[in-house]
Structure formats: structure tokens, C-alpha cells
Amino acid sequence: MRYTILLITLLISTFSFCQVNNSNLVEQITNSGFFHNYNVENFYLHTNKDVYFTGENIFFKAYVVNEVDNTPNMDTKNLHVNLYNNENKLVSSQLFHVEEGKTNGSIKLPAHLKSGQYTIQLDTQWNRNFKSGSNFLILVKNIDQTDFSTTVTTDIETTEEPITFYPESGSLIENNENVIYFKVKNDNVKAPIGRIVETKTGRRVAKIFPINSNYAKSTFFYDSEFTAIINVDGKKEKITIPKANKTGFTLYKTKSEKDDVINFQLSTNRETIKKQKFIYAVHHKKGVLKTKASFNLTENILNYNFNILKSDLFPGLNTISVFDNQNKLLIERSFFYKDKKKVDILAKVISQSQDSTTLDLNLININKATNISISVLHEDSEVINYNTSITNTLLYQDTNFNTSESTDLYFQQQTLENSFVYKSKDKQLAFSKEYGIKLIGSLNAPVKEPTSYQVALTSSTNEIFTTTDLKADKKFKFEKLYLTHPSEFTLLLLNKNGKSQESRFYIYNINTDYVAFNTLQNPISFRSDFIKPKITKKTYTQSELEVPKFISKNVEQLDEVVLEDVQKRNEKRIKQIKKENLYLAINAGLSRDYLIDPDKDFQTLEQYLRTITGIRVVNDTSLIRVLNARPGGNFKQRNYISIVIDGNFITQKAGGLQNPHRPVTDFELISVNLSGLGNGIVHQNGVINLVTRKGKSITSNSYVSKNYKTTNGYNLNQETLSDSNLFYPSKSSEYAFSTIDWIPDLTLNPSTTNTIKIKKPLGEHVKLIINGVSLDGELIYKVIELKVPLE
Structure with missing residues (x-):
């Protein structure tokens, strides 16, 4: 009888996700409160290196993209770049102007900072409606310390059980096939294996197959009480599988015979169908709807296949959520998608001189313009973490993992409704988008009929001339100003004929609505993979890798004493x-x-x-x-x-x-x-x-008009790499800790030659670390090694 039931449950009805012309369903989904159309931002960061010394400048490139498809966010103008120390306390907060989803600049590291793991946070006022700013780690070494190692140690206490398990899609149901993932705390590199046995009889019902050294998976039909037996570090560990639910659904990601689709199987049992007759499923990303389907459940069909075209998938996080006719969320399954299309950049050396190399960069499998940033490092550099690439950043933002190996396993640990992160947001969001700087002030002079006057603001540095009305209380307000800081500006009082007259003003403040938190709100926990394993072709001695020092202030620095030209x-x-x-x-x-x-x-x-x-x-x-x-x-x-x-x-x-x-x-x-x-x-x-x-x-x-100085404003986008006044005691030390060149803003066009000149000492091996985002939302990460050809 048992096998007869199993054969019946294997009857499958196949559905494909499509746009359903069902006005009632559309209205039902819209009114459910789960979905939205907010323009949510995501942030990527590329720094010229990942390890810095106090007194240095952190040169960075920031990308602001639309969360739903990774395309550059053309609406964002104000990006706040916050630096937090190893105790998660605010060190500095700076404002940078974003154009077409990108900006770049530098952050000066004060000399008094302690060594440790620091956080660069990218944030906007609008972003605060939805989440905390995006965090990125760097290492900072105090210049006065003698320790030059890039290794970070930390003591992490854990009470994690030796074995934990996660049912796929978060539920187990009786009289149905169930999939369980096991996470094993394993000190041995050998992958865990084991079996599922019936608790009463000890009869094996399924194998436990290894996925990697810490994860395993098993599929079995649940109609009894079961125990999992897993080999961990040469010992057999047992874990009791809890009771399954009498009714419910399971949702599995399955293999597909077609290369252009992703397949999912929705399963249930007869007890559920007796109570549930209608369900609908949606494909979305954090509540942004893409496709939907509805269907009636019938008693003889217990499994349903859902096919989603890969061309309809979101880059990164995707979720299938299933609801009943009362908009109750029944089950969901998230997964991470990265197009297997190999996007790439090919580099060809055009010419070389004593201190530079000219390259031709070509886009591969990218059809639209791509903006990139390039850090040029010595071959033996010890200040780059290969896990901080822009592609791994996307993984980390969606899953808290920075490698693709564990992303699917991560989603098995989520709770219901976890994918609808913006469900509780009101239609009237608390924070508005920022466009520029606000200046608020008042006229400090007696005038009749103040409302007949205007105040003009001029700034030659910022190429601004703009006016605003004077209010009845003699106050005025400028918005959406592009004012760099530090810079100067002039205020003029204009009468109704457009003539200016002498006057004085009082400035209340020059600022934005955004204020950085003094303490980091969402610190990143320590990641042991933050710094790459130290693999070098050359063995250095302690003296060779002596930490760089500041050049003495009593010594004339000839390279910085530059006469101003005409x-x-x-x-x-x-x-x-x-x-x-x-x-x-x-x-x-x-x-x-x-x-x-x-x-x-x-x-x-x-x-x-x-x-x-x-x-x-x-x-x-x-x-x-x-x-x-x-x-x-x-x-x-x-x-x-x-x-x-x-x-x-x-x-x-x-x-x-x-x-x-x-x-x-x-x-x-x-x-x-x-x-x-x-x-x-x-x-x-x-x-x-x-x-x-x-x-x-x-x-x-x-006529003498008074100039005013800014107290706040945009930081200038500094592109030229200027090493701080550090003295490297040896070539080995310089090669290990310095950056040769930094190109933060380069646009590559498809199907054409893209020529760029980089600094490169003649006869030296270097590597180029490239990150970028195309107008289509394609993420680029590329390491190019330029080696000197053997004679």
C-alpha cells in the first residue's frame, strides 16, 4: 500500500510562469501588501587596495545601482561615505556627488587611529527608508607599530551544535517527499556522509550525500519517525528528525533538462488538498514582482512543476512565494542566479615606455558601455583581498556569504516572509531623496516689503548663479545647490528691478538632511577570509618588509616643493x-x-x-x-x-x-x-x-560684497593617486604595501578600441584589479597580470 501511495504522488502537473491576464489575481496581489515598486539602491565599492597605514589616503570608486537589476541608478545625486573604526565608532563622514550611478574620491586616514578592521559605509538619505548602509571592510595599520602582518586574529566563541538541519523551503510534511540540508561543524576536511534510518526499526530509508566539507543533503519520503546518522571527524553523530506537519507544502529547486529554464517542484499531500483548493505563486525579488501564476488544486495531482525562463530572472536574489486565496504566505524558496554568460575584458599591450604602458581593453559579451575602475599593484602586493570583488559583493549583500558555494545552502536557513524585507513600509516613506546641499539664512538689514526682493547666490569656484525669494520674515532658503567644500560664495540682495544693493546676511546652516550615526548600526562580523592567504614567490625577511614611516617634518621634501607655473x-x-x-x-x-x-x-x-x-x-x-x-x-x-x-x-x-x-x-x-x-x-x-x-x-x-565660506558640501572627486608622505625603507616593502596607479573613472565601449595608459615601471610584473558595472547591470571583475616577456 505504501508504494501505491508513492506512485500516486509522483503524478505531476506542469505549469510555466507567465503573465496572467486575471484582473482579480492582479488586484489580489496588489492589495496583499507584500509587493512594492520602490526604487531601492544598492552600493558597490572598489578601493585602490585593502590594507592601509595611518596617514594614507583611501582612494575609492563607488557605484550606486538599482537593487532590482543592478543597472546604474541615474536618480541618486548625494552619496554619504562614512568611515568607522575598529570599535564601530564614526571617524569621518563625507558627501560625494553621484553622476550616472558612480562617484570617486579619497578619504584621509588620521595619524592617531588604532590598528584594526575598519568599515567604509556607503549610504543615502533615501536608502534609510529600507535598510542600513552597505558596509565594506579594510584593514588599517598604525604607522608607529612594527607589526607588518596583514593577518587579523580574533577570538570567536560559538555555541553552535555539531549538526543542524534545514528543510528545503523551511517545512516538512507527512506523506510526502522531503529534502533536508545538514550543516556539520567539521574540523576534518573530509566531507560528511551518512544515512536516514527509521527510528523504531533502524532500517535505512535514504542516503545522506555530501555537498562540501560542512554540508550534506538527503531526500526521503516522510511517513514515520526518522533519525539522521552522520560521520563527523570519524565519529557517528545522531540527530532526531522532528515530526512533520500533517498539512502544508514543500517547494524544491530541481534539475531541468532545458538550459534556458529553472525548474521548481511544489508538493503537497491529500490532507492539504481537502482544505486548500486555490493557490497562486509569484516570482519576485524582495517584493518587486516579475511573473505570476494561479491554479486550482485537484485531489489526484500532488506535485506541480514551475518553469521560469532564465531570461526572466533577476540578477542575484530570486524568490518563489506561494499564497492562498486569503493572501496568506504558505511557502517560499529563494535562490541566487548568476548568468553563466562569460563577461570579460581582454587586454592587449599597444606600447611601453620607461614608466608606462598603453593598453587596448576590449569588452567580451557586453553590449553596452561599461564604467570601470582600475587599481595597478605590484605583482608581490600584500594589500589586496581577492574575495572583495564587486561580484562577490552582490553575493554578500543578498546572502551574507561572499562566495557562491554556500549561497543556496544559506537560503534554507531563512524563515517565512524573510524575502519581503520592505513589507512593513508605509506608502509615505520617512526619508526623501536628496539633491544637493541646502543653505538657510536671513537678511540682516531693514527693508520694506521683503517679499518683493530676491537673494542671489554666486560662486565662481562652483560656477553657480541662482536666486530664491525672500520671505516676509526676511528668511530665505536655497535647495539643490552644488557647493564643494571648502569653497566660497557670495550672497546678493536683488530688488524688484533686478538691481543689487548692499546688504548683509546671516547664515543659519549649510547642510543636507542626512546625519551619519555615531555608532555603526549593522557591523560586519569578522570574516577570516577577509585577507587572502599569504602566497608569494619570494621569501621576505623581517628587515626587508619593514613598515613604511612618515618622512620627517624637519626634512625638506623636494618632490612636494613644486613651483607654481604661470x-x-x-x-x-x-x-x-x-x-x-x-x-x-x-x-x-x-x-x-x-x-x-x-x-x-x-x-x-x-x-x-x-x-x-x-x-x-x-x-x-x-x-x-x-x-x-x-x-x-x-x-x-x-x-x-x-x-x-x-x-x-x-x-x-x-x-x-x-x-x-x-x-x-x-x-x-x-x-x-x-x-x-x-x-x-x-x-x-x-x-x-x-x-x-x-x-x-x-x-x-x-561696491564691496561679502564672501562667505562653506561649512559643509561636496568633497571633490580626487582621481590622481597621491601617495601620502610615507617612506618605504626598501623596494620589497614598497612592492608589498603601495599602489602603482589608480584609474577610478574609465568608460569602455563595446565593439571598439578602448585605449588607456597606466603607470608601469619598465621590466616589472604588475597586476590590474578591475571592477565595473555596465549600463545593462553586468558586473565586471577582472585581474590582469602584465608580465615582462622572457628575452
């Missing part, structure tokens, strides 16, 4: 002049600037103006008029450019620029804004600002 000196002087001039601040970022050199520019003002592209100078006896050259070469009298000398407007319609034959060296700066943007409709033909040299002023009238 261009940088000129740029510095132009910025200084703009800070002192109201109208130059208004035109910041829109003008072309000409700094007059008194030792080289031996022309008259008229002659010099004629050399400037885009304007035309008309000589009218003792004065000149300056016109804007419109497209097509038409010069009309109404195209007079507004001329400003030391903040004073010169009227051209009634006259012109007098004394045009005076030396141009009487002026220090000529700034030309042909667009007229930022100057109002009166000056739509453009503005030329003339700033006289000290002692050569044409007019004594001047």
Missing part, C-alpha cells in the same frame, strides 16, 4: 579678483577671463579688445563702441555689449568707451560674457567687465 598663478589671481568684484561673481562660470600681463601686453585697450573673439569694435573718433557678434556675421547697433568698469556701467547707446588709446595694462582683468546669462534682460547682449589695476582706477565708486 597658468596656475594666473588662475589663482583671477579667482582672487572675482571674489572682490560683484559683477564678476554674477558672471562666474559664464565668462572668458583675460589677465593682463604688464610685462608683455603692450597694446592699447582698443587694440586688445579687437583680438577677443566674438566681439566687434567700432571706432567713433574719441570713443569706441563694442558690439556682440551674432551668428551669421550680422552686426547691428542694438547689439551693444554692456560695459562695466570696476562695477560701474558705461552707457554705449548715448556714448561709448572713452579714451580707447589708453594702455591696456591700466587694467588687470578683462572678463567677457557674451551670452548675457546671469545679468538680466537689460544686458542680454552680453557684458564686458574691466577691472583696473591698483593705482589706475578710473572711478572712485566701488
